Amino acid sequence: MLLALAAVPVLIAVAIRLTDDGQGGGGGPAFLDRITQNGLFVGVTALVVAIPLFLPLTVGVVAGDSVAGEAGTGTLRYLLVSPVGRIRLLVVKFAAAAVFCLAATLTVSVAGILIGLALFPVGPVALVSGDTVSVGESLLRSLLIALYITLGLLGLAAIGLFISTLTDAPVGAMAATVVVSIVAQVVGQLSQLEWLHPWLFTYHWLDFADLLRQPIEWSSFGANAVLQLAYVAVFGALAYGRFATKDILS
Amino acid sequence: MNRTWHRWIPAVAVPAVVVVVAVTGGVAATASADLPERSPQEVLALVGASEVEAFSGTLEQSSDLGLPDVSALSSGSGSSDDSGAAVSSALELATGSHTARIYADGPERLRVQVLDTLAERDAVRNGDDLWFYDSDEQTAVHATLPSRGDGATPGDSPPGTDGAVPTPDEMASRFLESVDPSTDVSLGSEQTVAGRDAYSLVLTPRTDDTLVGSVTIAVDAETGMPLEVQVFARGSAAAAFEVGFSELSLDTPSADLFDFAPPAGTEVTEKDLADRFDGDGDGGAGPGADASDAAGHQGSEPTVTGEGWGSIVETSLGGDLTEITSNPLFSQLATPVEGGSVLQTALVSVLLTDDGRLLAGAVPAELLQQAAAAE
The missing domain is CATH 2.50.20.10 (Lipoprotein localisation LolA/LolB/LppX)
Structure with a gap:
C-alpha cells in the first residue's frame, strides 16, 4: 500500500516532465504549475492530490482491518486467550494505525521530494505568502506538513477502529470507513450545512497550507489537533464500549 | 450482565464530556468584561x-x-x-x-x-x-x-x-x-x-x-x-x-x-x-470600506443627494453598458426593474439605469428609483 502511495508523486512528476512545454498551463491542483520551477513542490502537490482519496483509503483499510481482520481470520480469540487486556489490544491496534498514518504521509512526501530532485531543478522555495525560504527550511516545513496531515488522519483512524469492532467482516469495516471519510468531505462542500463544517474531521485537512505561510499560522495546527483528539476520544471510548462488551466468538 | 453495563460507561461519558467542553468553551469566550463606566x-x-x-x-x-x-x-x-x-x-x-x-x-x-x-x-x-x-x-x-x-x-x-x-x-x-x-x-x-x-x-x-x-x-x-x-x-x-x-x-x-x-x-x-487604488488590495483591510466606494470608482465625478444615512451617490458611467450587462455575474446578481436593473444586498442597493447612470446608497431600492426618476 505504501508503494501505491509512493506511486502518486512519481506519476505526477513523470507526467509533468513528459508534457512540460515550457509554460505553466493553468488548472489542475494547487502548486501543480510550480513543479517545473522547483522539484520540492512535487511532495506538496502529491499530498494535495492524495488527501481527498488515497490517504483516507489506505487509512480506512488499515484501521478497518485492525480488529475485524483478526476476527475474520479467526485469530482474535487466540490473541485474547493470552493474558492481554482488551483495552491494551485496542490501544496497540490504534497505535499501529497511527504509525501507518505517519508512514503513509511521509511516504508520499518523501517520494515526492526524491522524484522532484531527480527530475526538476531545485532551489529556494517560494511560500504562498510570496516570501522565499531556503531548501533546508522548506524540508523542515515538509516534515511539519506530514505531521499535520498525520494528525488529521488520526480521527479517521479512530472511526475506523470503532467500525472495525462492530463487525467480523474486515471488508465491510474498510468500506464503511472510507465511505465515512468521503461523506464527510461531501458534506464539507455543501454550503447549506455550513454550521456543521467546523465539526467535521475533514474540516482542517487542506489547511496544511497555513504551514507554508510566512510567518507560520499555527492556529490551524492547534485547532486540528484539538478536533482530532476529540474524535479519537469519542470513537476510542465507543470502540472500548463495544469491544469490552463483545462476545468474541471467532 | 451488570458488568457489561459498566463497560459502556466511558463510551457514554467521554462523548458527553467532549460535547460539554465544546459548548462551554464557546460560552466562556464571550463572557462580558467588567470595565469602569464611561459615557x-x-x-x-x-x-x-x-x-x-x-x-x-x-x-x-x-x-x-x-x-x-x-x-x-x-x-x-x-x-x-x-x-x-x-x-x-x-x-x-x-x-x-x-x-x-x-x-x-x-x-x-x-x-x-x-x-x-x-x-x-x-x-x-x-x-x-x-x-x-x-x-x-x-x-x-x-x-x-x-x-x-x-x-x-x-x-x-x-x-x-x-x-x-x-x-x-x-x-x-x-x-x-x-x-x-x-x-x-x-x-x-x-x-x-x-x-x-x-x-x-x-x-x-x-x-x-x-x-x-x-x-x-x-x-x-x-x-x-x-x-x-x-x-x-x-x-x-x-x-x-x-x-x-x-x-x-x-x-x-x-x-x-x-x-x-x-x-x-x-x-x-x-x-x-x-x-490604482480601486479597492483591489485593501478589501480585507479597511473595515470602513463600503460597497458604494467600489461602485463609484470608475465614473465621472459622483454627485451625492440626500443626507446622512439616506444619502444616495449618483454617477454616470457613460460608455458602453453592454460590457457590464453581458457579464454573467451581472445577470446572476441583478434583478431587472422599471428603468434599469437593481442589485439588492442587505445593506446597500445599487441601481443601474438604462441610460447609463449608476445610483447607490444604503437605502431601499425604491428610493433609488425615485431619485433616478426625479432627474
Missing part, C-alpha cells in the same frame, strides 16, 4: 487618543449580504478580462468569509495577508513601495508611491499629525455633534474581542430611509483601538457585515515581514498609481 463621549475620546501604531493580529471578516455565493463563479469568469476579474474579486471579498492577518509598524509599514485555501493574497506597504501578490495566479503588482501619499494607511491607525490637531476630547464632542442629527450614539454592553475587554459603541440611524439598522464598534478599553465593526441590517439580529480581530498582539512585528520581493517565476506588473 459615549469618553469612549470616542479614547478612540481619538489611541496611539497604537505597531501591532499584528488576525482579522475575521464575514458578511451575509444576501448575495448568492459567487466564489465558484469568480474562478470561471476568466482572468483574460481584467475589469471582470477585478469586479468578481471585489465581490468575492465583499461576500463570503475571510481570514486575514495584518501586520503594522507605523503608518508606513503594513502587510495584509488574505488567507485562502492553499493560497494567499498579500498587500505589502514598506515606505513608498507597494506590492500586491496573488499566490494562486502567481502574479504581483508593484507600485511606488509619490513621496507623500496616504492611500494605503489602514483605517485603524491614527490620523497623521497635519496642522493643528484637536485634542481627542474635542474631536469626540465635535464628532458627536456632527452625527447627532442623523445618528444616535450610545454604549452597548461590554464585550470581549480577541481576548481584550472592549466597550461597544452603538450607532443607530435616526431615519427610517436606510437599510442599516445599527453599527456596533468594539473599542479596546486599554488602548482605544477599534477591535471589531459589525453592521446590522434593519430588523436583523445577525450582523450583515462583520470584521474584527480574533487575535491581536501589540508587539512590533518582525521587520523582514515588510521586506517583500516576489518569488522567481512570478509575473510582475508595474502599475502607475493614478489608476
Whole structure:
C-alpha cells in the first residue's frame, strides 16, 4: 500500500516532465504549475492530490482491518486467550494505525521530494505568502506538513477502529470507513450545512497550507489537533464500549 | 450482565464530556468584561487618543449580504478580462468569509495577508513601495508611491499629525455633534474581542430611509483601538457585515515581514498609481470600506443627494453598458426593474439605469428609483 502511495508523486512528476512545454498551463491542483520551477513542490502537490482519496483509503483499510481482520481470520480469540487486556489490544491496534498514518504521509512526501530532485531543478522555495525560504527550511516545513496531515488522519483512524469492532467482516469495516471519510468531505462542500463544517474531521485537512505561510499560522495546527483528539476520544471510548462488551466468538 | 453495563460507561461519558467542553468553551469566550463606566463621549475620546501604531493580529471578516455565493463563479469568469476579474474579486471579498492577518509598524509599514485555501493574497506597504501578490495566479503588482501619499494607511491607525490637531476630547464632542442629527450614539454592553475587554459603541440611524439598522464598534478599553465593526441590517439580529480581530498582539512585528520581493517565476506588473487604488488590495483591510466606494470608482465625478444615512451617490458611467450587462455575474446578481436593473444586498442597493447612470446608497431600492426618476 505504501508503494501505491509512493506511486502518486512519481506519476505526477513523470507526467509533468513528459508534457512540460515550457509554460505553466493553468488548472489542475494547487502548486501543480510550480513543479517545473522547483522539484520540492512535487511532495506538496502529491499530498494535495492524495488527501481527498488515497490517504483516507489506505487509512480506512488499515484501521478497518485492525480488529475485524483478526476476527475474520479467526485469530482474535487466540490473541485474547493470552493474558492481554482488551483495552491494551485496542490501544496497540490504534497505535499501529497511527504509525501507518505517519508512514503513509511521509511516504508520499518523501517520494515526492526524491522524484522532484531527480527530475526538476531545485532551489529556494517560494511560500504562498510570496516570501522565499531556503531548501533546508522548506524540508523542515515538509516534515511539519506530514505531521499535520498525520494528525488529521488520526480521527479517521479512530472511526475506523470503532467500525472495525462492530463487525467480523474486515471488508465491510474498510468500506464503511472510507465511505465515512468521503461523506464527510461531501458534506464539507455543501454550503447549506455550513454550521456543521467546523465539526467535521475533514474540516482542517487542506489547511496544511497555513504551514507554508510566512510567518507560520499555527492556529490551524492547534485547532486540528484539538478536533482530532476529540474524535479519537469519542470513537476510542465507543470502540472500548463495544469491544469490552463483545462476545468474541471467532 | 451488570458488568457489561459498566463497560459502556466511558463510551457514554467521554462523548458527553467532549460535547460539554465544546459548548462551554464557546460560552466562556464571550463572557462580558467588567470595565469602569464611561459615557459615549469618553469612549470616542479614547478612540481619538489611541496611539497604537505597531501591532499584528488576525482579522475575521464575514458578511451575509444576501448575495448568492459567487466564489465558484469568480474562478470561471476568466482572468483574460481584467475589469471582470477585478469586479468578481471585489465581490468575492465583499461576500463570503475571510481570514486575514495584518501586520503594522507605523503608518508606513503594513502587510495584509488574505488567507485562502492553499493560497494567499498579500498587500505589502514598506515606505513608498507597494506590492500586491496573488499566490494562486502567481502574479504581483508593484507600485511606488509619490513621496507623500496616504492611500494605503489602514483605517485603524491614527490620523497623521497635519496642522493643528484637536485634542481627542474635542474631536469626540465635535464628532458627536456632527452625527447627532442623523445618528444616535450610545454604549452597548461590554464585550470581549480577541481576548481584550472592549466597550461597544452603538450607532443607530435616526431615519427610517436606510437599510442599516445599527453599527456596533468594539473599542479596546486599554488602548482605544477599534477591535471589531459589525453592521446590522434593519430588523436583523445577525450582523450583515462583520470584521474584527480574533487575535491581536501589540508587539512590533518582525521587520523582514515588510521586506517583500516576489518569488522567481512570478509575473510582475508595474502599475502607475493614478489608476490604482480601486479597492483591489485593501478589501480585507479597511473595515470602513463600503460597497458604494467600489461602485463609484470608475465614473465621472459622483454627485451625492440626500443626507446622512439616506444619502444616495449618483454617477454616470457613460460608455458602453453592454460590457457590464453581458457579464454573467451581472445577470446572476441583478434583478431587472422599471428603468434599469437593481442589485439588492442587505445593506446597500445599487441601481443601474438604462441610460447609463449608476445610483447607490444604503437605502431601499425604491428610493433609488425615485431619485433616478426625479432627474
